[in-house]
Amino acid sequence: MSGAEKIAVTVTDIVPLNDLVTRFEFKRTDGGLLPTFSGGAHTVVEMRDTSNGGDITRMNPYSLMSDPMDQSAYTISVRRDDEGRGGSLFMHNNVKVGDQMVVSNPVNLFSLDLLAKKHLFLAGGIGITPFLAQIKQLERFNGNWELHYACRNAALGSYVDELTDHYPNATHVYYDDNDQRIDLVNLLDGQPLGTHIYVCGPKGMIDWVRKTAAGEGWPRESIHYEEFLAPQSGKPFEVKLAVSNIVIQVGEQESLLEAIERAGVDAPYLCRGGACGQCETQVIDYTGNFIHRDHWLDDAEHASGDKIMPCVSRFEGKVLVLDR
Amino acid sequence: MTIQFNDETFRDDYSFKNSDWAIKRFPFPFHEDSYMYSVNMEQHRGGPDGSIYEKRFDVDEHYVSEMRDRAMVLADDPLRCQSLPHMTLAGWDLLELIMVSKSEDYPDLFELHRNGDKWRWVNKPMGIDDSFTFLDEATLPYGPMEYITRQTQGDFCVLDQRDDNLWMDAGMITTQADWSLDFDIGMNFFEWHAPVPLAHEKGIFVRALKFLLSIQQGAPARRLNWTMTVNPLLDTSPENYHKWGIQKTSVTPENIGAKQHLRVELQTFFRLPRSNALVFPIRCYLCCFDDLMSVPKWGRRLHRVIRDLPEELATYKGFIDNRPMMLDYLSAFDDGQPTSMGIWPDRDTEPPLKT
Known part of the structure; x- marks a missing residue:
């Protein structure tokens, strides 16, 4: 059997956040506790689509955004991709509260480096989700972190309000539509020794951060990034x-x-x-x-x-x- | 099943012994009549009833005495247990993994009562009944890793995972086959394996690291490793080589069957969920040649393996000088008959020794 261990879950809550992003909550169907995980972990969600007489199973990875200590439920946020092969559209259009689904055990490819003296998070759009879990993990242990979060505008800024409410001093938000940009060179210049950079967002943003940090002399092992690609359609x-x-x-x-x-x-x-x-x-x-x-x-x-x-x-x- | 715990020593008078039950379940490490390194990993998900593979953390008749020996080693040398500051969360992960596993697998011996962060741990064989607050070190007499590994057989390497490598950043190492935590602490996977002969050239460690990095929560793995030890010593450390190294010269044709032990390590690997670290328990099982020879298949096979082992490996494993004497002893238990594949004793199907 390939892939991580599977868990049978039930969809217990669906919350549309804005025009593009919807949050889903899963609990174990057997009523038991879910495994704990580390901030940055993802789960692979199996989507069995039997609409229009077909039977297609898609499996997409989504970052876990709930508190890693909370074993009662997992939450993910899914951004609708109208151009994609239909995984996110299936989640948005077909999944209902009470549906039974299968998710994988958590897998972390974007782990915090616990040697870091400070964690500098750079998020673009839906790339905010792994940081939500990492922030909860670090808050539990009084970790030192700072978030710079770029999104298109206030209407599409998922979780901006709760982040700025809870962590007003650590959260910095930038709206593209207002021409606000992360001043990366200055931001990096002001970091204490032992800071690690984590970036999650569109490919262009990841490339920009990695290139800029490397150019400023940051060690490769202090720069962490995660971008999941969705498979793309193409010629048979x-x-x-x-x-x-x-x-x-x-x-x-x-x-x-x-x-x-x-x-x-x-x-x-x-x-x-x-x-x-x-x-x-x-x-x-x-x-x-x-x-x-x-x-x-x-x-x-x-x-x-x-x-x-x-x-x-x-x-x-x-x-x-x-x-x- | 209730285990009768032995009252025995692994030093001085060496009163350690294996019962018939322990011999029968001894993890004989050779699945065929020869040996070479391999990444011989398999999933660690149970095994035959009563075997050392059955439970996540095997508890046997040596438990209480082994823990007493560990306490003596630590009293003499506290650096056998070290945890770098960023590994505390992994220590809690390990404490949770062991307490949950043991209380589920051995409910008659261990109990774990959890009410939110308020935990109560009962270890009946060792007479421990402690209440503490999970994730609050101030409520335990030791750090979480040290606390639980003073109560669990086997050495424990707790490996941080970062930069596509594993780092020996914490451990409890008192029953080791001649390596030192104090020397290796902070090293990465390739650094701490540097002394091993032949395996680097075969690309073993590159493949092994790739495998280990991808071990996932809920899917632990295991393998066996082995060496030789004269007298049933748990603590064969470099720090104490001056005490035990000399004992290798005490072997004679008359006493070799009782003194020479095959030392087998059950190595398991678990992903730790909260820290994303990896724990690598190394559980040591000892069995003297005389007891091994009570199983005809093992007698035949051990002779062939030791006879044909490359010199580099016999040197690395520390028995090159005694190998001729071992072969004199072992050859009497090899009548040339074929052996069945696999590590199990097969006592019902393997023919007795032809004399």
Whole structure:
């Protein structure tokens, strides 16, 4: 069985926060306690979609935003992606209070570095969610943190009010529509020694923060980031799985990993968002071009044609043979 | 099941002994007639009834005496237990994991009563009944890691995970196979494994680290490791080498069966939820050659493994000088018959020794 351990849960609360973001609360269906977790952890939510006579299971990672100490319920916030393959739309449109769903045990790929003297959080949009859990964890132990949160405008600023109410001195909010920008170079310049930077948000923001901090001389191990990618649709393609000795078709709306699973082949995974490295798969032969989208392999590995991350990457061409 | 705890020593007069029950469940580490390093990991989710794999933290007849020996080691050398300041939360994680596991797995021996943060822990074999506030160190007589590992068999490495590596940032190490926590504290995975021969070249540690970094909550793993120890010593530390190293020269053809012990480590790995650290318990089981030879399959196999082991490994494991004497002894228990695969004794199916 691949992926983290699964937990049967019931949807106990759904709260629309604004035009784009809705919060979901899950409790264990058997009434028991959920595992504790560390701030920054995510859970993979299984969405079984039987609408329109189909039967598709999507599995998307979402950061846990509830208090890591609270074992009674998990909460996540889901931003609606009208352009995506439908996972977030399914959550927004189909999921109702009382529905039974399956989530994974928490997995943390964006952990706090507990050696840090100070934690500097940089959030963009829905990237605020892992920080909500990390802030609760740090508050429990009197940790030193500061949040800089950029969002489009006040109407779309999820959790801005509660953050500024509870932590007025540690929370700094920037609205794009008001031309407010994080003054990153100055912000970094003023940090005490031993500060760690954590950034979660759109790819452009992550790249900007990593590049700026590196340019200012920050050590690589003091900069932490997390961006989950959603698989993207693309042209259908055919793949031979050499170990299983079968040929499968990857449809326009499904990922390579989903197609492998649909064929009944157990393939390893954890995050399903191109970050954790678990689904790394050896390429045995190919004629065509890879569409690599993961954060795991480096540029040289992408160019080599030896490996693919089937959770988010695709292929266009005649022949693709995988060691699976 | 009620366990009869032995009153025994692991030093001086060495009154340690294994009952028939303990011999039968001894974790013989060789699944075939030869040995080489491998990342021989499997999921740690129970095992055959009564086996050392059955419970998350195995408790056996040596429990009370082992804890007494640990207390003596710590009294002589407090640096055997260390926890860097950022590891306190991981210590609480470990305390919670062990208390929950033991109270569920051995309800007749251990009780955990929780009312919010107010916890009461009852350890009947050791006569402990303590109430404390979870996550408040001031309410325990030791730090959380030290408190619970003074009551749990096996050494404990608590590894911080950061920068795609594991760091030896806390531990309770009193039953070790010749390595030092005080030397390794703060080292990363490759640094503390630097002395191991052959395995680096085989890429073992790169693969092992990748595996360990991805161990997830609720999915612990395990493997066996082994070495040799003369006399049933738990504390074979570098700090005390001057005391136990010399004992390796006390082995004679007459006493080797009683003095020479196979030392097996059950190594398990658990992700700790609140800290995202990893705990690596290393549980030591000792069995003398005479007792091992009561199982025909183990007699045949141990002879073949020790005979064919590469010199580097026999040197690293510290028995190269005594190997000829071991082989003289062991060869009498190898009649050349084939052995069944796997580590289990198979007493009902393996033929007795041909004499």
